[in-house]
Amino acid sequence: MKKADFExxxxxxxxxxxxxxxxxxxxYSSVANWNDKKKPIPSWVKSWLENYQYxxxxxxxxxxxxxxxxx
Structure with a gap:
């Protein structure tokens, strides 16, 4: 997941x-520091957001x- 997708x-x-x-x-600082190259968004975030939606x-x-x- 890219940062733009996360936002x-x-x-x-x-x-x-x-x-x-x-x-x-x-x-908050950890999340704010996520970016697409040096500190990518952890893989669990996408499924967490999907579960939150459900x-x-x-x-x-x-x-x-x-x-x-x-x-």
Whole structure:
């Protein structure tokens, strides 16, 4: 994953770098230092972002389902 792809994924998920750091426990400076050559983005980040997206979808679906069940 390239840095531009990472930034785009964060934007799609409505996350800031700081949000990502808070959720993953990473230091902001570590994430800010990721680049495409000397310090590439770790391979686990792509799957983490995908799982976060699925989790958000599940949570939103659950809330809507619960609203529907109350009616």
């Amino acid at each position: 785009e994924e964060l934007k799609k998920l409505n996350l800031t770098r700081q949000d990502f750091c808070n959720l993953t426990g990473l230091a 989790k958000r979808f599940y949570e939103l679906t659950k809330v809507e389902f619960e609203k529907f069940n109350k009616e």
